[in-house]
Each structure stands twice: as structure tokens, then as C-alpha cells.
Amino acid sequence: MLEHRFLNLFKKGSVGVVVSPIWLPEEYKPNGLKRGLQIANAFLEDIKESQAFRLVTRYRDLLDLERSGKVGLVLGCEGGEIIEDDLNLLNIYYRLGLRFRFHA
16 A cells, blocks of 8 residues: 555655654544554554555664665654543553654
């Protein structure tokens, strides 16, 4: 899926790393935990099936990208709806690979 939709565009633009935030449309707010986990799972499954993309969770991953020839994907989120009102859920998302949050 990732290769089919995005790889040629990224390679053409010399893109080495892509920030991929989880973003929830209005209809999933304020109860976004389930949808956020579904999106994170789909993201991770796409990466697992991919030969051209790699999940970036550490600085070392960034350094290894050029040698591997893969495009790095960094999982993030936009807003806080995916944790609803429980900051402890950030630990779960961190284990899934989430490394930053956008705040508008």
C-alpha cells in the first residue's frame, strides 16, 4: 500500500523522512482512543509489509536510513484526542512508535 501510493512521489522529491501524524476527524472526537489505536495499527501493518519504508523511533534509525535506502516514517499525532483524558495512554502509544504531538 505505501509503495503503491507514495514511494514514487517521495523518491522523486528526494524525501528521506516523513512525519505521519494520527489525525482524527470531528466525528471521532472526543472519544478518539479506539480510532487512534486503529490508525496506529494500520500504520504499523503497512510498514511491516513494506520493503521500502522503515519506522523511525530513535536517532540511530535516522542515521541508518541513507545506508538502507529506505524512507523513514515517524509516527506522531495531531491534538490529544487519541488519549482522551488519560495521560497514561501516552505510554502505550510510545510503545507503538509515536514520538511527537502537534498542537494547533
